[in-house]
Amino acid sequence: MKIKTIQNGNIIILILFLIVQLVMYFFPNSYERLKEKQETYAENGVSDIDNGWAYFLINEEFPLEKNYSPALDYVQGTFMMDERCAEYARAMIKDAEEDGIDLCVVSAYRSIEKQTENLEAYIERLKNEGLSDEEAEKSALREIAEPGKSEHNAGLAIDILTYDWWATHDDITDDFENTEEFEWLNENAYKYGFILRYPKEWENTTGYAYEPWHYRFVGVYYAEKIKNSGLPFEYYYKMNF
Ligand SMILES: [Zn+2]
Numbered sequence: 001m002k003i004k005t006i007q008n009g010n011i012i013i014l015i016l017f018l019i020v021q022l023v024m025y026f027f028p029n030s031y032e033r034l035k036e037k038q039e040t041y042a043e044n045g046v047s048d049i050d051n052g053w054a055y056f057l058i059n060e061e062f063p064l065e066k067n068y069s070p071a072l073d074y075v076q077g078t079f080m081m082d083e084r085c086a087e088y089a090r091a092m093i094k095d096a097e098e099d100g101i102d103l104c105v106v107s108a109y110r111s112i113e114k115q116t117e118n119l120e121a122y123i124e125r126l127k128n129e130g131l132s133d134e135e136a137e138k139s140a141l142r143e144i145a146e147p148g149k150s151e152h153n154a155g156l157a158i159d160i161l162t163y164d165w166w167a168t169h170d171d172i173t174d175d176f177e178n179t180e181e182f183e184w185l186n187e188n189a190y191k192y193g194f195i196l197r198y199p200k201e202w203e204n205t206t207g208y209a210y211e212p213w214h215y216r217f218v219g220v221y222y223a224e225k226i227k228n229s230g231l232p233f234e235y236y237y238k239m240n241f
Pocket of ligand 1: 152
């Protein structure tokens with residue numbers, strides 16, 4: 001009888017241990033610890049990993065510092081990105097062109113002021129379409145990040161469509177995923193350090209609607225790993241810091 005009790009106790013401890021392991025697997029770092037590491041990364045980067053400086057989250061949980069303003073360089077037309085990743089974007093566009101894929105950049109770096117304008121304009125538009133103030137704001141924030149919480153504010157994100165697609169659309173919509181250009185990006189963007197940042201099946205994790213046009217520079221090393229993991233950046237980052 002006594003032995004049985006001990007065994008039951010052991011089983012309960014074992015189950016608790018497994019639950020803790022499972023939780024640790026998905027959430028290995030506490031928020032505070034991550035935040036601290038995030039700040040260290042932002043300051044120093046990681047010298048032994050290709051473009052380790054670009055491996056950090058920018059989202060609701062991790063906004064940019066108020067005065068974040070990267071040095072910029074052109075990627076296409078008047079569109080610019082952080083000068084440290086602009087050459088990767090240019091190389092991607094050029095190589096795509098050689099494969100017969102004409103990529104058209106529709107957004108890249110946006111200043112925090114510009115982000116504020118975009119968000120306010122979009123909220124206005126939704127209100128004009130009949131949404132209440134609260135609904136309009138909530139809905140707009142699913143599509144456009146708050147100023148300082150967008151990867152575009154860091155010069156690390158690029159929105160890419162094609163001239164043909166754009167000519168037949170008034171707005172950016174998911175059906176860009178049905179183009180050969182999307183297929184090319186989906187297959188090749190990681191080689192230039194870019195990841196599809198807001199995948200379709202992870203909307204609840206990223207907090208953003210699926211965006212087949214939005215690519216985020218994280219460096220070639222991490223882009224390949226993240227793509228192969230099949231995970232959204234948030235999960236991959238928290239599991240592999
Ligand atoms: Zn974007």
